Amino acid sequence: MNFANKITLFRLLLLPLMWVSALLGHTYLLIMLIMINAFGDIADGYVARKFKQETIFGAKFDGYVDMLVYSSILAWSILFYQEKFSQNLIIALMIIIIVPLITSLIKFKKIIVFHLISSKVLAMVIIISFILVLLIPHWFGLCVILIMIATVYNSIERCLIIIFNKKKVPEKIKSMFVLLEK
Secondary structure: OOHHHHHHHHHHHHHHHHHHHHHHOOHHHHHHHHHHHHHHHHHHHHHHHHOOOOOHHHHHHHHHHHHHHHHHHHHHHHHHOOOOOOHHHHHHHHHHHHHHHHHHHHHHOOOOOOOOHHHHHHHHHHHHHHHHHHHOHHHHHHHHHHHHHHHHHHHHHHHHHHHHOOOOOOOOOOOOHHHHHO
16 A cells, blocks of 8 residues: 555544544534545645556545545535525435436446546535534525535536546546547
């Protein structure tokens, strides 16, 4: 296991502590752990590229850890602010997230892990929104709108890449606009 993958493993091992912090209501500890995890998310990719440690396993491992962490943050948002989330909003968000996964399963018989620019933007929006709402609760509505916009765009982009890429599994693609260049 190379150093970049060890950083990703550290991020994964932080997740149970993040869950305990969330469930016990230790807001500031949770914020700190989220920030450490976000820094690790940036660091693992940087280290992999800088020291030529990029591997297929590492890319997938990072992607799956990202999915777990950012899905957890959304789950904590629903847990903390369940009175503000309508059932329809939760269902809509889940559908938006699941459709690209189902699309990749249908077309390629596996879940494709993307490292899109829009995924990085979505991750930043989720983290910043969650922390903002913890610190400034009346920003909830604005943060939910931003998360929905970023999630919808990312999901549409992932679906379009899957649907319109006929040659092979497009895991290294950074944006759907690359498809237009071909």
